[in-house]
C-alpha cells in the first residue's frame with residue numbers, strides 16, 4: 001500500500017519548490033509558463049473563481065494494493081475481515097463503476113484534458129500501488145510527451161531493475177518510496193503481509209538504480225524515501241536517513257502516523273515523541289551533510305496541529321490538488337470522498353471548471369471560521385492544513401483587501 005499520497009515537499013511550499021525545480025531543470029519558456037500558471041491560481045483564490053487548472057493532480061491509477069500496512073486507512077491488516085479490494089471498492093460506494101484499476105483509455109483522455117487546463121504536474125499515487133498497473137510505463141511516457149512533471153509513489157516491492165530501466169527511459173522525474181523502516185527488523189511489523197527480507201530487496205534495487213543512473217549519466221528519476229512514523233519504527237529515524245545516504249536519495253519525508261479507531265495502538269506516545277525530538281534533528285543533520293533534505297519542522301508542526309484538533313486556516317485544495325480514483329471519480333482532494341464528476345462521463349476540464357463546485361470552494365475557504373469540515377472530508381488534522389496556512393499567511397495582505405476577514409493563525413510550532 002502506498003501510504004503517502006502527497007509529495008515529499010510540504011505542499012505549502014509546493015508552488016515555490018515547483019518553480020525552483022523548473023528553474024534548475026527546464027528551459028526558460030517552461031519557467032515563465034509555470035510562474036504564470038501559479039500566478040493565475042493565486043489570482044483565482046483571491047477572486048474566489050477557478051481561472052486555470054490545478055497545481056497538480058494525484059491519480060490513483062490502481063486502488064488495490066499488494067501490501068497490508070498496519071497504519072493504512074484503506075488496506076490495513078488491522079481492519080478485520082476486509083480485503084484490500086473490498087476497502088477500495090467502498091471508496092466507490094456511490095458509483096456503479098467499482099473498478100480498482102483505471103482503464104487506460106480513461107487515463108489517456110484525462111491526462112490530455114488535464115494538460116489543456118494548464119497543469120503540468122501529475123503524480124501517480126493514491127490508495128493503491130501504481131506499479132500494479134500493466135501500462136504504468138505507457139502512462140508515464142504519455143504524460144512526459146505532454147511536457148508534464150511526473151511522480152510515482154510506490155511501496156517499491158515491484159521495482160525491479162528492468163522496470164526501473166523502463167521508467168528511467170520513459171523520463172520519470174521523481175520516485176517516492178514508502179519505506180516506513182530504517183532496518184529489516186521492523187519491516188514486517190509495519191507491512192503486515194511482507195517478510196523482513198523485502199526491505200533488503202528494495203534497498204538493493206534502489207542501490208542498483210543509483211548505479212544505473214551513474215552509468216547512464218542521468219539525474220532522474222530522483223528518489224525520495226518516505227516514512228510514516230508510528231510506535232513501531234519511531235526509534236529508527238537516523239537509520240532511515242542512513243538508508244537515504246546509501247541509495248543516493250535527494251530527500252527523506254517523515255510523517256507522524258494518522259490513526260483510526262482500529263489502528264490507534266500504533267500512535268506515538270510520550271516516550272516515542274521524546275525520542276523523536278532528539279533523533280529527528282540528528283537525522284536532519286546527517287541529511288544536510290549529505291545534501292539530503294528532510295522535513296523535521298513540519299513533522300512536529302503536524303503533530304501539534306493534530307493535538308490541537310482545530311482547523312486553523314482556510315483550505316485552498318479546490319484550486320490546487322484534486323484527486324482521481326481508479327474508476328475515474330474526481331474528488332475534491334486526496335482525503336475527500338466528495339465526488340465532483342467521473343472521467344468516463346465527462347472531461348476533466350468540464351469537471352474542473354464546473355460552476356457547481358463553487359459551493360464547496362466557498363465552504364473550504366471558511367472552514368477556519370466555521371470549524372465545519374468540507375462535505376465528506378476529514379479536514380481536522382489534514383496534512384494540507386500546513387500548506388494552507390502558509391498560503392494564507394502569504395496571501396493575507398491581499399486576502400484582507402479581497403474580502404477575507406479573519407487574520408491568519410500563527411503557524412503551529414512543535
Ligand code: SF4
Nearest residue numbers: 315317333378379382
Ligand atoms: S482541509 Fe479538508 S477539504 Fe481541505 S484538503 Fe484537507 S480534507 Fe481536503
